[in-house]
Amino acid sequence: MSVVRESDLIGIGKKYQIETEAGDNMVVVIHDDGRRELYRRDDEDNDTQCVMTLSDEESRQIAGILGGLSYKPKALETIEVALDDLRIEWYKIDVSDDWANRSIGDLAVRQKTGASIIAAIREDETVINPGPDYVIATGVTLVIAGKAKNIKLLKEILL
Known part of the structure; x- marks a missing residue:
């Protein structure tokens, strides 16, 4: 151990x-x-x-890799079947993103994509499970959870 x-x-x-x-x-x-x-x-x-x-972002990406979020070894496939397709990704909002400064509800994130924004991180403030009224501001890093295809769809909408 x-x-x-x-x-x-x-x-x-x-x-x-x-x-x-x-x-x-x-x-x-x-x-x-x-x-x-x-x-x-x-x-x-x-x-x-x-x-x-x-950097903080690189560390989180590596944590996901080490934690098996993007690849699950064959020996672990039977463990936690409920999380079989779950992916968690971090996405930082850029100044050029057209949808910045709009609320999660206005964007209808979950309804349109099936992915969920499970946290929003900005400097020293972290909002866990932000609701539909949460306004996505420039500089915020979103923590997105869902199946790979749902996250891809969300990124297409956000881009």
Whole structure:
């Protein structure tokens, strides 16, 4: 079983030290600005080196990949059948999006696409399960859930 240790980094964010079942040691630093740094720690000389730095959006995409949201190994196909086709994607609203500053209800997102907006994230504010009155503003990142075809349809409508 893996071991995870969490600690606060005052003025920086949080640090997670992970020891995997395979014996690997990893450190993840989540900065308050959303940036993530991944480090590999070698026990032999206690040397820690940065492997990569990721933006918030890149981190979420990788989390989805690692979590099996876009590909499910054959061995896991029988687990959680109810979530068989479920996808979760993040989509940041750009200034050029014609439908920005319209409400979810005006766009009839769920009725037209079958996909659901399950969260809206803007800087330090997260709205979980925004209702039909929620206005989608420029700069907001939408968390969209649904089957792949429904999310694709929603993106076509939004673009």
